[in-house]
Amino acid sequence: MPAPAAVAAWPAAAIRSAVFLACLAPLLWLALQLLRGDLGADPVARLTHETGIWALRLLLLSLAMTPLRRLTGSPWPLRLRRMIGLFAFAYAAAHLLVYVALDLQAYWPQLLEDIVRRPFITVGAAALALLLPLALTSTRAMQRRLGRRWRTLHRLVYPAAVLACLHFLWLVKADWREPAIHLGIALLLLALRLPPLARAITRRGTQT
Amino acid sequence: MPRYRFPQPAASEITPEPVWRERRRLLAGLGGLAALPLLPACRQPEAVPPPAGNPLSIVRQTDTTGGEALTRFADVTGYNNFYEFGTGKDDPARHAHTLRPRPWSVEVAGAADRTGRFDLEDVLAPHPLEERIYRLRCVEGWSMVIPWIGFPLADLLRRFEPTSQARFVAFRTLLDPERMPGQRRRILDWPYVEALTIDEAMHPLAFIATGVYGQELPNQNGAPLRLVVPWKYGFKSIKSIVRIEFLAEQPLTSWERSAPHEYGFYANVNPEVDHPRWSQRSERRIAGSGTSVFAERIPTRLFNGYAEQVGALYTGLDLRRFY
Numbered sequence: 259m260p261a262p263a264a265v266a267a268w269p270a271a272a273i274r275s276a277v278f279l280a281c282l283a284p285l286l287w288l289a290l291q292l293l294r295g296d297l298g299a300d301p302v303a304r305l306t307h308e309t310g311i312w313a314l315r316l317l318l319l320s321l322a323m324t325p326l327r328r329l330t331g332s333p334w335p336l337r338l339r340r341m342i343g344l345f346a347f348a349y350a351a352a353h354l355l356v357y358v359a360l361d362l363q364a365y366w367p368q369l370l371e372d373i374v375r376r377p378f379i380t381v382g383a384a385a386l387a388l389l390l391p392l393a394l395t396s397t398r399a400m401q402r403r404l405g406r407r408w409r410t411l412h413r414l415v416y417p418a419a420v421l422a423c424l425h426f427l428w429l430v431k432a433d434w435r436e437p438a439i440h441l442g443i444a445l446l447l448l449a450l451r452l453p454p455l456a457r458a459i460t461r462r463g464t465q466t
Numbered sequence: 467m468p469r470y471r472f473p474q475p476a477a478s479e480i481t482p483e484p485v486w487r488e489r490r491r492l493l494a495g496l497g498g499l500a501a502l503p504l505l506p507a508c509r510q511p512e513a514v515p516p517p518a519g520n521p522l523s524i525v526r527q528t529d530t531t532g533g534e535a536l537t538r539f540a541d542v543t544g545y546n547n548f549y550e551f552g553t554g555k556d557d558p559a560r561h562a563h564t565l566r567p568r569p570w571s572v573e574v575a576g577a578a579d580r581t582g583r584f585d586l587e588d589v590l591a592p593h594p595l596e597e598r599i600y601r602l603r604c605v606e607g608w609s610m611v612i613p614w615i616g617f618p619l620a621d622l623l624r625r626f627e628p629t630s631q632a633r634f635v636a637f638r639t640l641l642d643p644e645r646m647p648g649q650r651r652r653i654l655d656w657p658y659v660e661a662l663t664i665d666e667a668m669h670p671l672a673f674i675a676t677g678v679y680g681q682e683l684p685n686q687n688g689a690p691l692r693l694v695v696p697w698k699y700g701f702k703s704i705k706s707i708v709r710i711e712f713l714a715e716q717p718l719t720s721w722e723r724s725a726p727h728e729y730g731f732y733a734n735v736n737p738e739v740d741h742p743r744w745s746q747r748s749e750r751r752i753a754g755s756g757t758s759v760f761a762e763r764i765p766t767r768l769f770n771g772y773a774e775q776v777g778a779l780y781t782g783l784d785l786r787r788f789y
Binding site: 292295297298299300301302303305360361362363368371372376377378428429431432433435 | 537540541544545549553555556606608651653654724725743744745747750752757758759760761762763
């Protein structure tokens with residue numbers, strides 16, 4: 259028996275708000291620690307790391323939405339996918355901003371040198387460059403205007419996620435566990451999109 | 467032998483009084499801005515807590531930095547790379563209570579006349595303690611200024627009477643996964659090994675630290691004794707030493723073994739020789755206003771500012787090849 263529209267509306271708003279706040283929480287927490295001077299001995303390094311790691315986590319979370327939709331048949335993953343993806347982009351942009359404004363202090367020659375000569379920065383910059391058109395075309399209007407091409411364009415998130423993981427993997431000195439786990443999750447989420455696997459996990463009756 | 471000259475800043479490096487007064491005025495002006503009392507740069511340096519054991523008494527103090535601001539005690543003891551206790555910067559402070567730095571012994575081996583196992587007390591007893599304020603530059607691009615307490619490495623090594631065969635000195639950290647839980651994962655090929663040429667080891671700036679900030683070394687800083695080689699990247703300054711070996715051949719050190727293209731035997735601080743993955747031209751100084759998010763990076767100096775003292779060790783050595 260379908261629920262009356264008015265009743266169905268409030269949990270939808272509540273769920274959206276909860277996810278919005280959850281995505282915002284790490285940023286608010288960092289801002290609070292910044293104001294309290296609690297970011298530790300090297301606050302710039304901490305801000306760089308935290309914004310970067312949350313960008314990657316949210317990117318992987320957004321990539322999990324389509325498989326989750328197939329697994330559960332629920333419409334919710336797809337409804338939240340755009341917001342999570344945009345938060346991933348926002349954290350990635352904050353990551354770049356911290357790096358350029360606070361770490362390099364807008365010393366552009368160093369930025370260019372880093373992008374050209376340091377592979378881990380090159381792949382990080384490439385990942386962000388791939389996410390930019392996705393953020394710009396994330397509106398419903400753009401989605402309608404681009405039609406089928408929108409889907410193709412938004413597959414850029416796959417290489418972006420892999421590059422973001424490589425960026426993380428490439429910067430550690432010796433302890434590869436954390437970046438390796440992230441890369442493993444990214445590859446799993448991509449594998450679940452291969453047609454045979456996608457079919458296998460799809461709950462009967464789910465529209466994909 | 468000429469008397470050793472401790473580093474003094476060149477006249478050109480000393481900021482003229484009108485300039486620093488102007489800077490202070492500017493900073494004071496900034497201090498008036500709203501919310502700044504909340505920012506770390508405006509906080510008073512934290513007081514150093516009283517030592518847990520006996521305070522260390524020292525016979526002299528030497529500031530090799532020409533008065534650069536000290537890194538706060540909380541940062542010296544709370545922001546560490548000591549992978550034996552985890553790879554996070556705050557892991558050593560959280561986990562190093564398991565180390566148990568007493569009782570402790572140091573094994574001396576190799577090309578020396580007096581070798582064997584020595585109790586820590588016997589190792590330390592003959593050496594009057596002094597304070598040395600040194601810069602410490604991490605290969606990751608941050609730096610500190612630390613008041614170490616200890617004695618010259620050369621004074622210790624001479625007691626073991628190294629022979630003419632001894633061209634290198636290797637140091638080894640404790641291997642004990644019970645006391646060093648980080649060793650349960652093979653992040654590096656444990657135990658940690660570091661080494662110096664005999665000339666580097668005998669240089670008056672090479673130092674054995676047993677304390678910091680007037681008190682015994684906290685575990686996370688490498689208790690009970692560690693090396694401090696201020697002109698090299700921090701990873702050369704091996705912690706919690708249990709073995710010293712005099713060698714004829716250059717040994718393979720831990721980071722060299724882990725990533726030979728990235729970390730060399732010498733690991734001298736050098737702004738001209740980049741780490742393959744990042745630049746070494748500048749550093750973030752974790753001291754004074756450096757702990758603010760708006761602190762400027764400072765230029766990294768050849769041999770970490772100790773070129774005048776140690777440059778002669780490397781005459782004729784291609785520093786790009788022998789990084």
